[in-house]
Amino acid sequence: MRMRRVVVTGMGTVNPLGNSLLVSWDAAKSACSGIRALTGIDAEYLEWKVAGELKQFHPQDFLTLKEIHRIDLFVQFAVAAALMAAEDASVDRKKLEKGGVFIGSSRGGISTIEKALKNLYSRPVRKRTRLSAYLMPATTISMAATQVSQKLGIKGHCLGISNACASGTNAIGEAYRYIKHGYADLILCGGAEAPISEVCIAGYGSSGALSRINSQDASRPFDLTRDGFVLAEGASILMLESYGEAIKRNAKIYGEVLGYGNSADACHQTVPAREGEIRAIHAAIAEAKLRPQDISLIYAHGTSTPIGDRIETEAIKAVFQDQAYAVPVSAIKSMTGHMLAASGALEAAFALMSLKEGVILPTINLREHDPECDIRYVTELKNADLQHVLSHSFGFGGINAVLVFRKWDA
Numbered sequence: 001m002r003m004r005r006v007v008v009t010g011m012g013t014v015n016p017l018g019n020s021l022l023v024s025w026d027a028a029k030s031a032c033s034g035i036r037a038l039t040g041i042d043a044e045y046l047e048w049k050v051a052g053e054l055k056q057f058h059p060q061d062f063l064t065l066k067e068i069h070r071i072d073l074f075v076q077f078a079v080a081a082a083l084m085a086a087e088d089a090s091v092d093r094k095k096l097e098k099g100g101v102f103i104g105s106s107r108g109g110i111s112t113i114e115k116a117l118k119n120l121y122s123r124p125v126r127k128r129t130r131l132s133a134y135l136m137p138a139t140t141i142s143m144a145a146t147q148v149s150q151k152l153g154i155k156g157h158c159l160g161i162s163n164a165c166a167s168g169t170n171a172i173g174e175a176y177r178y179i180k181h182g183y184a185d186l187i188l189c190g191g192a193e194a195p196i197s198e199v200c201i202a203g204y205g206s207s208g209a210l211s212r213i214n215s216q217d218a219s220r221p222f223d224l225t226r227d228g229f230v231l232a233e234g235a236s237i238l239m240l241e242s243y244g245e246a247i248k249r250n251a252k253i254y255g256e257v258l259g260y261g262n263s264a265d266a267c268h269q270t271v272p273a274r275e276g277e278i279r280a281i282h283a284a285i286a287e288a289k290l291r292p293q294d295i296s297l298i299y300a301h302g303t304s305t306p307i308g309d310r311i312e313t314e315a316i317k318a319v320f321q322d323q324a325y326a327v328p329v330s331a332i333k334s335m336t337g338h339m340l341a342a343s344g345a346l347e348a349a350f351a352l353m354s355l356k357e358g359v360i361l362p363t364i365n366l367r368e369h370d371p372e373c374d375i376r377y378v379t380e381l382k383n384a385d386l387q388h389v390l391s392h393s394f395g396f397g398g399i400n401a402v403l404v405f406r407k408w409d410a
Contacts, residue, residue: 006179007246007408008254009186010089010239011349012081016052016232016336020084024346025353028335029381031362033216035230035337040196048205049214051196052232052337063151070134071147072109077235077342078144078192079151085188086152089239089251093153100157100187101145102175103237104167106340106395109139111197144192148237157184162341164395165301167191168236169344173260173401175240185245190348191341192235201231207270209305219338220365221302221331222309222373229303232337236345238352254352256406258388259288265398272308272394277315280400284390285319288404292320295327295404296386297360299347301394302331303338312392313373330378331363344393348403351389355407360384 011021016034018024027034034052043049059068059076062083068076082103086096116135123129137143142160149158157178163170168191175189204210211218211228220226246253261283265276285292301312317324332347339346350361360382369377386407393401 003180004182005243006176006240006257007243008238008257008352009241009246009251010085011254011352012084012088013234013236013346013349014054014057014077014080015234015236015339015342015346016054019054019057021349025350028332028350028361029359031364031381033335033364035216035219041198046198046201047212048201048210050216050218050230052230052339053196054233071138071143072112073194074105074109074192075144075147077194077233078103078237079147081190081192081235081237082148082188083151085237085239091186091239095186097153097155098185099154100175100178100184101148101154102159102161102171102187102189103144103148104161104163104171104191104341105141105144105193106162106164106167107193107195107200108141110200111194112139114197114199148188157187163399163401164397165340166344166393166395166399166401167341169348169391169393169401169403170262172238172240172345172348173262173403176257176260179240179242186239186241188237188239190235190237190345193340193342194233195231195340196233204231211304217365219304219334221300221304221334221363222370222377223366224368224370226304226306226309228305229333230337232339234339234342234346236342236349238345238349253408255355255408257403258406259284259404261287261402263400265400267398270396272311273398274311274314274318276398276400277312277394278318280402281315281319281390284402284404290388290404293323295388295390296384297354297389298327298329299351299389299391300329300331301392302333302363304333310372312394313375316375324375326376328360328376328378328384330361332361334364334366344391344401347391351391351405355386355389355405358383358386
């Protein structure tokens with residue numbers, strides 16, 4: 001069976017840097033930070049008081065009031081990003097109907113569940129009211145994909161993927177495989193997350209994963225003073241399409257998906273394993289039919305956790321060996337915070353924009369280099385001749401997902 005080439009023809013996002021692809025891309029090029037003091041929840045009794053929240057997001061621009069009341073924020077974010085990606089791709093409704101939707105989320109509708117339980121248990125037992133009939137469907141992981149399918153009339157393959165922080169990257173990778181092997185011509189794919197809730201912040205904080213630095217520069221990937229990630233929210237959705245169909249309709253093409261690596265550490269719930277990350281990176285590069293020295297840039301997982309950044313650095317060194325100090329590495333979460341499933345999908349979108357414009361985004365807040373994280377981290381916007389970009393995502397449970405993108409030469 002002949003494998004098909006897969007290209008990206010549309011992208012949409014809402015994230016702490018902006019509520020569209022171009023606005024957030026320009027903010028990232030300007031080294032802006034989307035991290036601010038928490039406003040969406042009462043942080044008075046929380047130790048962790050900053051987050052990457054969306055600003056001036058208006059769901060009514062994408063959904064009816066009835067829909068807004070019946071679905072969680074992560075679904076609203078997914079719909080907004082998907083509608084923008086579909087519009088960007090300029091796919092007609094008839095063709096879209098035969099497509100698919102794959103959207104990843106780690107926490108799903110946890111904010112809505114938290115609010116419902118608070119309301120329920122704040123009353124005496126005899127006065128508790130019944131929960132909303134929409135609570136369960138509104139908060140399930142798959143609702144992001146199914147709501148997008150309803151809004152756009154997509155009737156093909158539909159998957160909700162939950163692979164922790166790798167979910168969005170896995171969704172893109174699986175969509176790539178489906179199209180490559182001929183199961184679909186186009187798929188909207190990516191990640192969506194709305195985890196800014198007391199239970200998530202306190203939960204991640206109690207595990208030791210969150211930064212205790214309550215300032216805008218708290219997310220410090222690869223910096224010696226880093227002490228954890230900053231929780232964030234948002235969504236990023238890409239339109240993947242077979243090369244043949246995209247060319248046939250004269251579509252705008254951002255770049256090509258060349259490879260996808262997926263592996264499990266089979267080791268620990270929260271501590272990453274270098275060997276698992278190495279396997280995923282090698283698998284993605286091998287599927288792309290490239291060598292490590294062919295990679296022009298790495299967008300790292302780079303969450304700002306002490307052990308995570310060190311292990312990722314070690315994995316890069318093991319894969320790239322003599323080239324490890326030559327390939328530039330950047331960490332976008334320094335600007336956005338960690339959007340869990342949505343981060344990998346946004347990093348994929350920014351990887352494609354980097355290829356398109358020939359620029360490398362900076363890692364901000366990297367001022368004091370960790371001696372154990374000593375490879376070529378980029379701290380200022382740079383122009384570069386980029387051909388192939390690697391994008392890493394590594395999640396709790398030891399789930400690793402890596403994508404390779406190629407510059408599109410029309």
